[in-house]
């Protein structure tokens with residue numbers, strides 16, 4: 074197993090925010106974490122990328138407990154694209170993308186030819202080449218999200234974790250970013266709100282409700298009308314996508 078979350082628990086101010094969460098992600102697999110607002114998705118993910126130390130349990134990458142690794146080593150293994158991963162300094166787009174190589178470099182080394190190619194390919198793939206010289210602070214929210222994904226990809230991590238990577242994005246870029254996750258190389262754990270896009274983008278889903286994992290499995294197994302009603306409190310009709318067969322939820326706002 075590439076990423077193994079084992080009995081994770083987070084308690085803050087006496088309140089259990091994540092309780093006994095275990096979830097495995099196999100090599101190259103894309104697993105989505107879904108759940109209502111406040112169900113503990115970001116808190117769990119923060120433990121995975123070491124922004125938060127869990128009160129219980131462990132997070133293992135390739136068998137190593139990442140909380141016991143030096144920061145530099147865990148940054149070589151795991152990259153995170155998060156809401157709080159924004160860059161406040163006015164670096165250019167190409168400088169921010171190149172920062173993804175930092176865990177692999179010693180001191181202030183210049184990028185090697187291979188690293189420059191890697192950065193150029195990531196910018197090309199995320200439609201950023203024309204923005205390479207622009208200051209990151211001048212970009213729109215969606216453009217900035219794409220820069221942060223490019224930075225995470227050039228890190229060449231074994232595991233990539235993403236917290237709502239489609240925030241701010243128009244539908245074209247939502248589809249594009251999510252379609253980059255499969256076959257991108259790394260094993261992926263991604264928090265998503267849109268259940269239809271999660272069903273299309275992920276091999277498996279884990280559903281969090283009040284800090285507990287209440288279901289996990291393929292999107293087809295997990296996204297049932299009963300689960301959506303129980304966990305999200307919403308009535309939805311589940312239909313197979315006519316082209317892919319992925320479950321898709323239809324919501325009737327009026328009848």
Ligand SMILES: Nc1ncnc2c1ncn2[C@@H]1O[C@H](COP(=O)(O)OP(=O)(O)OP(=O)(O)O)[C@@H](O)[C@H]1O
Pocket residue numbers: 085086090108109110111112113114115116117
């Ligand atoms: N540092 C903290 N101190 C106190 N409560 C916290 C802290 N961090 C998170 N919480 C609470 O823990 C619960 C889970 O929060 P979390 O951000 O993990 O949920 P989420 O599933 O990611 O939600 P959303 O879908 O709204 O982003 C929420 O009720 C939140 O208010």
